[in-house]
Amino acid sequence: MERRKFVRNSLLAGAGLATASSVSPALGKEALKKNDFKLKYAPHFGMFKAHAGDDPINQLNFMADQGFTALEDNGMMKRDVAMQTKIGETLAKRNMTMGVFVVDKGGNMANTLAAGKQEYIDIFVDGCKRAVEVAKRVNAKWMTVVPGGFERRLPIGIQDANVIEALRRGAEIFEPHGLVMVLEPLSDSPDLYLQTSDQTYMICKAVDSPSCKILYDIYHMQKTEGHLIHNIDLTWDEIDYFQIGDNPGRKEPTTGEINYKNVFKHIYDKGFKGIMGMEHGNSIQGKEGELALIKAYQESDSF
Incomplete structure (x- = not known):
């Protein structure tokens, strides 16, 4: 708790308070000067809401003003077409890269691809x-695609084959467009x-397929298996995205x-040029927490 107070007070003293309507000139200029990040970190909507307000476009512009060069939005498919288009236009204007969104019904506990059922594959x-x-x-x-749950009534080899066959169907759809479904354990x-x-x-x-990575x-991998750097190296040639x-x-x-x-x-150092999705919450709420988050990325990117 004392560390949080120290970080909070240091950030507020160094950066100043930003206005809720957008980026304050002082914070925006200072952050842009400092945040020449080495990797493409991608915030999500809501992460800087205290500074930028509720409007997704204002939030997107705030991200860009802080030096973030990408965005991810798991719920993009649920947004209306007008907002999707506006987000795409703003990303292009701010020279930002779009990260992942989740394929709607792309495999979940209710319609797991491991079952091999045609109705689930059709979905x-x-x-x-x-x-x-x-x-587009x-x-x-x-x-992002998550195959769903185990089909406990089937041997694991059969489940593997069912998932592979379903994903080949997905790859056939994405390949002609140069798109990539990324599988998330x-x-x-x-x-x-x-x-x-x-x-x-x-x-x-x-x-x-180049469309399945x-x-x-x-x-998640720290919780499940640890040995992060070792396992990243082992699977490197199939990794296309980090969170x-x-x-x-x-x-x-x-x-x-x-x-x-x-x-x-x-x-x-391995030469990764893709996106590092910031799929996490803020440890401290409000403007103080948002400044603390920016500071955390400044520290972690300073190598």
Whole structure:
């Protein structure tokens, strides 16, 4: 608690308070000068709401003003077409890259791809087709797919084959458009089929498509398997996207046990040019927390 007070007071003294309507001139100029980040960190909507307000476009402009060069929005497919178009236009104007959004019905506990049922595959294929249209509006390349839960009544090899065959159907849809579905192993439940990086690596190799790669979520993989740098190296040639969150708590770097400065440096030194999705919460609420979050990325990116 004392550390948080120290960080908060230091940030407020150094950066000053920003206005709620947009970026204050002092904060914007100072942050832009300092935040020449080495990697493409991608905030999400709501992360800077205290400074930028409720409007997604104002939030997007705030992100850009702080030196962030990408965005991710898991719920993009649920936004109306007008907002998707406006987001895409703003990203282009601010020279930002669109990160992942989640393929609607792209496999979940209720319609797991491991079951091999045609009705579930049809739902998945339909979601992939609709995702292509959304991707065009926001100039996206990557879409998150989670295969869903285990089908406990089937041997694991059969489940593997069912998932691989379904994902090949998705890859056939995405390949002509140069799009990539990134598979995310999760730690949320023991009932989820996709759990580890090596399992995801095997599936990507079997699908054998440039449109099926790994989303390596550092938070989830720390919980599930640890040995982050070692496992990143083992699966490197199939990783196309990273997500960030410290553990425990799933907040910004420096709030948990992961040495993010070392992890970021390793990823940077390997030549990664893709996106680092900031899929985590803020450890402190309000403007103070948003400034603390920016400071955490400044520290973790200073290698």
